Amino acid sequence: MTDSNLDLVGIGNAIVDVLSRTGDEFLSNNRIHKGTMTLIEAEQAETLYAKLGPGMEISGGSAANTVAAFANMSGKAGYIGKVANDQLGGVFRHDIKAYGVKFETPALEDGPPTARCLILITPDAQRTMCTFLGACVWIAPSDLDENMIKNAQVTYLEGYLFDRDRAKQTFRKASELARGAGKKVSLTLSDPFCVKRHRDEFLDLVTTGTDILFSNEAEIFELFQTENFNEAVLRAREACPLTIITRSANGSVIVTDKEVIEVAAEPPACIVDTTGAGDMYAAGFLYGFTRGKPLAECGRIGSIAASEVIAHIGARPQRDLKAMLQEKKAV
Amino acid sequence: MTDSNLDLVGIGNAIVDVLSRTGDEFLSNNRIHKGTMTLIEAEQAETLYAKLGPGMEISGGSAANTVAAFANMSGKAGYIGKVANDQLGGVFRHDIKAYGVKFETPALEDGPPTARCLILITPDAQRTMCTFLGACVWIAPSDLDENMIKNAQVTYLEGYLFDRDRAKQTFRKASELARGAGKKVSLTLSDPFCVKRHRDEFLDLVTTGTDILFSNEAEIFELFQTENFNEAVLRAREACPLTIITRSANGSVIVTDKEVIEVAAEPPACIVDTTGAGDMYAAGFLYGFTRGKPLAECGRIGSIAASEVIAHIGARPQRDLKAMLQEKKAV
Numbered sequence: 001m002t003d004s005n006l007d008l009v010g011i012g013n014a015i016v017d018v019l020s021r022t023g024d025e026f027l028s029n030n031r032i033h034k035g036t037m038t039l040i041e042a043e044q045a046e047t048l049y050a051k052l053g054p055g056m057e058i059s060g061g062s063a064a065n066t067v068a069a070f071a072n073m074s075g076k077a078g079y080i081g082k083v084a085n086d087q088l089g090g091v092f093r094h095d096i097k098a099y100g101v102k103f104e105t106p107a108l109e110d111g112p113p114t115a116r117c118l119i120l121i122t123p124d125a126q127r128t129m130c131t132f133l134g135a136c137v138w139i140a141p142s143d144l145d146e147n148m149i150k151n152a153q154v155t156y157l158e159g160y161l162f163d164r165d166r167a168k169q170t171f172r173k174a175s176e177l178a179r180g181a182g183k184k185v186s187l188t189l190s191d192p193f194c195v196k197r198h199r200d201e202f203l204d205l206v207t208t209g210t211d212i213l214f215s216n217e218a219e220i221f222e223l224f225q226t227e228n229f230n231e232a233v234l235r236a237r238e239a240c241p242l243t244i245i246t247r248s249a250n251g252s253v254i255v256t257d258k259e260v261i262e263v264a265a266e267p268p269a270c271i272v273d274t275t276g277a278g279d280m281y282a283a284g285f286l287y288g289f290t291r292g293k294p295l296a297e298c299g300r301i302g303s304i305a306a307s308e309v310i311a312h313i314g315a316r317p318q319r320d321l322k323a324m325l326q327e328k329k330a331v
Numbered sequence: 332m333t334d335s336n337l338d339l340v341g342i343g344n345a346i347v348d349v350l351s352r353t354g355d356e357f358l359s360n361n362r363i364h365k366g367t368m369t370l371i372e373a374e375q376a377e378t379l380y381a382k383l384g385p386g387m388e389i390s391g392g393s394a395a396n397t398v399a400a401f402a403n404m405s406g407k408a409g410y411i412g413k414v415a416n417d418q419l420g421g422v423f424r425h426d427i428k429a430y431g432v433k434f435e436t437p438a439l440e441d442g443p444p445t446a447r448c449l450i451l452i453t454p455d456a457q458r459t460m461c462t463f464l465g466a467c468v469w470i471a472p473s474d475l476d477e478n479m480i481k482n483a484q485v486t487y488l489e490g491y492l493f494d495r496d497r498a499k500q501t502f503r504k505a506s507e508l509a510r511g512a513g514k515k516v517s518l519t520l521s522d523p524f525c526v527k528r529h530r531d532e533f534l535d536l537v538t539t540g541t542d543i544l545f546s547n548e549a550e551i552f553e554l555f556q557t558e559n560f561n562e563a564v565l566r567a568r569e570a571c572p573l574t575i576i577t578r579s580a581n582g583s584v585i586v587t588d589k590e591v592i593e594v595a596a597e598p599p600a601c602i603v604d605t606t607g608a609g610d611m612y613a614a615g616f617l618y619g620f621t622r623g624k625p626l627a628e629c630g631r632i633g634s635i636a637a638s639e640v641i642a643h644i645g646a647r648p649q650r651d652l653k654a655m656l657q658e659k660k661a662v
Contacts, residue, residue, distance in 0.1 A: 057422060059385065087418040087419050091388060099384075
């Protein structure tokens with residue numbers, strides 16, 4: 001594979017997930033807000049992990065999940081993110097490459113360990129995340145593979161990168177590189193609390209440097225400071241050429257300056273763990289988009305990909321998504 | 332918890348499983364015999380891992396799975412096994428303790444890394460294992476907590492330990508400690524190739540030092556050099572006071588000097604991954620046994636526990652087995 005033919009490059013926090021089933025009382029006892037992502041430091045991560053039930057380690061990271069699924073559908077994808085030179089870093093690197101994603105960012109030496117996200121899965125299949133960023137934080141503008149970005153159709157950035165200054169600089173540089181080369185920049189808002197922490201900067205980026213925005217309702221409400229869905233749609237239309245708002249079981253809404261398209265959710269075989277649903281939706285949507293499909297079809301592919309991942313534990317596909325899309329005549 | 336009231340102590344190879352779905356051709360291309368366990372060295376482990384699809388890391392190890400499930404049913408269990416002082420060692424330690432198992436064997440310093448078992452799950456839900464023993468091999472008689480063993484009702488040993496001399500010595504010493512204190516020794520034969528490698532020693536141990544023997548058909552056929560089930564039963568009856576032969580979907584057979592009891596398999600919700608089925612059966616059987624249940628009921632508890640683990644990826648229970656046993660009125 002040469003860089004020149006990549007469809008999608010994802011840039012994000014390179015994380016190994018530790019998934020564990022818990023009861024709701026575990027969240028309340030530890031004052032964790034259900035459904036969100038909380039940043040924790042090394043010491044908190046250890047304390048919380050010690051209290052946690054048995055886990056399973058599965059590679060994660062929002063943008064990494066998206067490119068893994070994108071490659072699984074047969075798209076050509078690359079990834080840029082920082083792991084440490086440790087066992088979990090090796091796991092992350094193995095897994096993303098095993099999906100067929102180009103990943104060459106050098107590992108961090110002599111720094112904190114590979115990032116971990118403790119994901120608490122409650123009986124309602126909702127996931128609540130506590131992230132220790134570790135080596136992630138050390139991603140720097142110099143880690144960007146400029147050719148990879150300039151030659152990719154879409155550069156996909158996760159909002160979580162905004163939580164640390166060095167990562168934010170990397171984010172901005174990637175965005176400039178992509179747009180400078182006439183390519184598209186896609187952003188996912190990631191988490192309502194993350195949006196709250198960096199609202200003005202996100203607004204600026206969405207308005208001036210984003211071609212395709214992914215968001216769920218809570219995130220877009222937080223960004224535009226509204227709780228009215230129609231108002232959020234109007235604001236999105238003014239801010240960005242293409243916005244997709246995901247609404248869990250209620251499907252998704254695609255907003256352009258000309259139209260508002262409603263897409264139904266794809267009913268999953270069962271609902272086990274919603275980790276990665278948004279990441280999969282973005283993967284499917286962008287897969288359709290980079291193939292020039294009509295927007296409604298892009299949304300349907302996103303919905304099908306999301307339905308696969310919520311039917312099992314873990315944020316990356318376990319089935320052959322390409323075959324699944326063919327079965328459903330979506331590609 | 333004090334040592335004096337442990338029901339079960341497991342001694343085995345402390346391993347983190349790397350589970351990955353593969354096609355049958357992956358096995359044939361790499362000359363791996365389906366359904367068995369092959370020992371591999373560090374270099375082979377790396378080569379094979381590099382070829383493998385995306386994985387998930389879940390704590391494993393045969394006897395470790397058994398004590399984890401035993402504790403999950405509310406039994407009091409301890410474990411002795413050797414991990415390294417690395418990230419996967421930390422994962423193993425966290426998980427087994429999270430099930431409520433007493434585990435205090437010190438980690439190996441300055442040696443090979445924590446053991447890994449690459450588990451290839453084929454579309455028929457069969458599991459095929461390639462194990463890099465790493466730090467496991469360094470378990471030594473001095474790692475045995477003598478009081479823990481002397482005070483436990485049953486000491487449970489996995490046949491896999493026979494594959495390395497130091498581990499074999501540890502195995503023998505544990506067996507002597509348990510029997511010397513008037514307690515029971517239980518052995519699982521683990522794998523037909525392992526039995527083949529050490530048949531004479533296994534025969535000696537089964538005949539002179541085992542109270543409760545677990546085996547599947549392939550293993551007992553290999554041990555007694557027969558392919559006739561009835562002959563295997565007769566030989567088992569002569570060799571050991573209590574033998575349990577598991578037969579996958581055909582249930583299990585419990586053999587004593589007085590009777591042969593057939594136990595039906597418990598139909599699983601679905602069959603996803605058979606990794607750990609034998610380990611779970613042993614956990615359930617021993618749970619009933621240490622509570623003085625009739626042998627047929629012990630077998631039924633074993634079958635129920637096995638049915639839980641084959642319905643998902645990974646060798647340890649993900650549901651509350653105690654509650655599951657109560658629902659099915661098995662305890």
